Amino acid sequence: MxxxxxxxxxxxxxxxxxxxxxxxxxxxxxxxxxxxxxxxxxxxxxxxxxxxxxxxSFTDSDLVTGGQDVGLDNYRALAQDPLFWEAIRNTLTLMAIYIPVSLVSALLVAQLLNKPIRGIGVYRACFLAPFIASKAAVGLVMAYVFDKDFGVLNGLITSAGLPAQGFLDDPSQAIYVIAAVFVWTQLGFNVVIYLAALQEIPKEVMEAASLDGAGPVTTFRRIVVPSVRSVTLFLGVWGLIDTLQFFDLILTTTKGGPVNSTITIVYYVWQLAFDFFTAGYGAAVAYTLFAGTIAVIGLVLLLGGRKGLLR
Structure with a gap:
């Protein structure tokens, strides 16, 4: 059986x-x-x-024909390209302005909006609206606002008895105007992320700090800022990527001018491919940007991990 x-x-x-x-x-x-x-x-x-x-990137293609293989010639040519280095300088300038200004201002605004006041939803929506709006539309509006001859801002300045400014037509001012517009358009996203992080801070901690006699400045510096450091790292990396990919506002406002003072890496790639028809060289610039972006993000995350910002 x-x-x-x-x-x-x-x-x-x-x-x-x-x-x-x-x-x-x-x-x-x-x-x-x-x-x-x-x-x-x-x-x-x-x-x-x-x-x-x-x-x-290893050819001399013009997007119409396949082109001939040129090996690493496109990459070697980057070292002798003054426009490439100008684009890097402008992008780094934009990054140096945008990241710290956007992070600090967004955290301060989020702290103000993290209050149980009447109509707080309207105030939050006002800060988020520029981020939701089309960047192309924002660029066209800002080109009018900052126009040297007919702009709204210059109209207000001259009506106050002050001299008109060049703004987007002045090589010494254009990149800073673009940076200001960039901060304004992206601020809402940073505020929303910071606001979510602030709401995760236990109320008991804030109440204990208040009972211990900590003022608003001390509470912000000793409790709020350390509590959102991982979020700050995330937004810093996000801002770095956004800056390296910055393109739409340049296209709809200055088109890289005046005198290449606002040309950025991505806009230069677009020019190489669709204005100069040197797509192979443009692809080499794009891949150089890609490699640099990966290296910088990896370095930031490595340093952030060592300092405990990823926890």
């Missing part, structure tokens, strides 16, 4: 394995039915174009 029992055990085990295998197949089909379209979009609009651009 013991001999016939073995096949029954084997059969039951095999049937269980078949059921589990069929369940995994069904789950995979369901999962890929949801993830498949997004995967195809990422593959079609990101991975494949990245590979094609990498191949393009």
């Amino acid at each position: 013991s001999a016939p029992a073995a096949p029954a055990v084997i059969t039951g085990t095999s049937r269980g394995q078949s059921v589990r295998r069929a369940r995994r197949v069904r789950e995979s089909i369901v999962g890929w039915s949801f993830a498949g379209p997004s995967t195809l979009l990422v593959l079609g609009f990101a991975i494949i174009p990245m590979g094609w651009a990498l191949r393009l």
Whole structure:
């Protein structure tokens, strides 16, 4: 009687394995039915174009013809390209202004908006609106506001008896005006993230600080700022990426001028590909930017991890 029992055990085990295998197949089909379209979009609009651009960077293609292989000549030419270095300087200037100003101002605004006052939702929406608005539309409006001859701002300045300013037409002012507009458009995003972080600070901690006699400045410096350091690192990295990819406001306002004073890396890539028809060289600039971005972000995250900012 013991001999016939073995096949029954084997059969039951095999049937269980078949059921589990069929369940995994069904789950995979369901999962890929949801993830498949997004995967195809990422593959079609990101991975494949990245590979094609990498191949393009080793040619002298003009986007019309395939071009000839030039090896590393495009990358070697970067060292002797004054416009490339001008674009790097302008991008770094924009970054040096945007990141600290946007982080500090966003944290201060978020602290003010983290109050149970009447109509607080309206105030929060006012700060978020510029971020939601189309950057192209914002650029067109700002080009009018800062116009040297007919701009609204210069009208207010001259009506106060002060001399008109060049703003976007002045090489010494244009990059700072662009930076100010950039901060204004992105401030709402930083405020929302900081606001969410501030609401995670336990109320008991704030109440204890108040009972201990800590004033608003001391509470902000000793409790609020340390509590949001990981969020600050995140927003700093996000701002770094945004600055390195800065393009739309330049296109709709200054177009890199005056005298290349506002040309940025991404705008220079666009010029190389679609104005100068040197797509191969433009792809080399783009991949140099990509490598530099990865290196800088990796360094920031490494330093942040060592200082405990990622916890």
